Amino acid sequence: MWEFYTEPEFASRLEWMREFVQEEVAPLEVLWPHHHHRVPPPWLKKVIDPLKDEVRRRGLWACHLGPELGGQGFGQVKLSLMNEILAPYQWGPTIFGVQGPDTGNAEVLAHYGTAAQKERYLRPLLAGELFSAFSMTEPHGGSDPTGFRCRAVRDGDGWVIDGEKFFTSNSEQAAFLIVMAVTDPDAAPHRRMSMFLVPRETPGIETVRPTRYMGEPAEAIDHALLRYNGVRVTADALLGEPGQGFEIAQTRLSGGRVHHAMRAVGQARYAFDMACERVLSRTTRGRSLADQQLVQQAITDSYAQIEQFRLFVLRTAWRIDQGQGYTPEVRRDIAVAKVLSARVAHDVVHRAMHLHGALGVSDEMPFSTLWQLTPGYGIWDGPTEVHLSTAARLILREREPAPGDWPTQWLPARVAAAREKHAEALASQAAEAREAGV
Secondary structure, rough: OOOOOOHHHHHHHHHHHHHHHHHHHHHHHHOOOOOOOOOOOOHHHHHHHHHHHHHHHHOOOOOOHHHHHOOOOHHHHHHHHHHHOOOOOOOHHHHOOOOOOOOHHHHHHHOOOOHHHHHHHHHHHOOOOOEEEEOOOOOOOOOOOOHHHOEHHHHHHHHEEOOOOOEEEOOOOEEEEEEEEEOOOOOOOOOOEEEEEEOOOOOOOOEEEEEEEEOOOOOEEEEEEEEEEEEEEEHEEEOOOOOOOHHHHHHHHHHHHHHHHHHHHHHHHHHHHHHHHHHHHHEOOOOOOOOHHHHHHHHHHHHHHHHHHHHHHHHHHHHHHHHHHHHHHHHHHHHHHHHHHHHHHHHHHHHHHHOHHOOOOOOOOOOHHHHHHOOOOOOOOOOOHHHHHHHHHHHHHHOOOOOOOOOOOOHHHHHHHHHHHHHHHHHHHHHHHHHOOO
16 A cells, blocks of 8 residues: 555654744854854854754654664654755754764764774764764775775784875864775775774874865865875774775665755755745736746746655655665665756756846855755765666666567567467458458
8 A cells, every 4th residue: 555644743743843943943054054063162052052952852863873872763764854854954964963974974883883982983973072074085086985095904903094085074073084995905896995983183194185065165064185194093993894894885875865865855845945935926027927937837847856856765765664675676766866866956946046036146045055065966975977877777687688689569570469369359350341341
């Protein structure tokens, strides 16, 4: 049985979230737009700590993790519905304990970390006491880990890390980094890498450039180029087993792609709501913008794209919740959702911005941030081309080539087969036609 239904108790919690985000989170966005990934100074803690406490009291803090870690253990559908609401505001995930890159780091720590690693890194991370970073991408290797060069070599009872990592988000504010490094270059490609937990203050970590996302000021979150110069860590810094780095990365990124997709939905809907308000409020040549046919087309196209994409993402989340895990079918749909994220966000934000005219491209509307994010959806967690290729391979894996020289739906062959199958009926039809003199 198919149902498009949210249980009443959770629906009421979502409604509370909408009101809370509008009343309490949105003001943070316009006053302190670049403080959401920083350890807050005392004056800001007085503002945000009561908000986090209220979220905890409502049972909505860090819901991606289980109760034993202070979360609710929500499935992907509930998390998706929450992410849709939080998406318009960068402060939203921080106030609800689900900000990236910390959520993904928390998930792999919960899944692969030892008890000591969880106590040292995971618990303060979940408490909102510190931030973390994920150091995977390399300047030359991009998102392809099989081309990585950063090495970790055993030395006594520890490891020494050497190499460069690019776009390590929030490295300036992070208390620790999860670093992916090659530990066995002679192993099979996906068994070469391992993951390490590295405190940020460890000697040898050099910030080559504190790169920022395009259009953002110096106080915004950094995406740095880091150089690891003989960074020495102890044996207990290893996360998981040697050679398990690729598996851990995939565990981290698969769930994150679903979250990113639903945040794209939320941001697109935010832009769409602004567009609807604008066309109902604005007139041109004596008529409402809402009565202009091309404007009506823009509104309908945006609505259709958002709803189609939203349902696709929720169905993918539902499949994961049904116990399918990250099967080939689910990975196929995650890849497609990742591709659609960039397209839908781009199209809907562009239309909304355009419908606002000069105001839309000014700094007096929030479109600049939304517009700057749209190309990022085609890069984060792997570029669009990789996901297109992945989806195509998984789609075609279930299909078969034609058994002969002609397609299975080639009409001459189908007609011949149909004639053979219904030869008796065709003969009777022909005889009847002869008797009727046709």
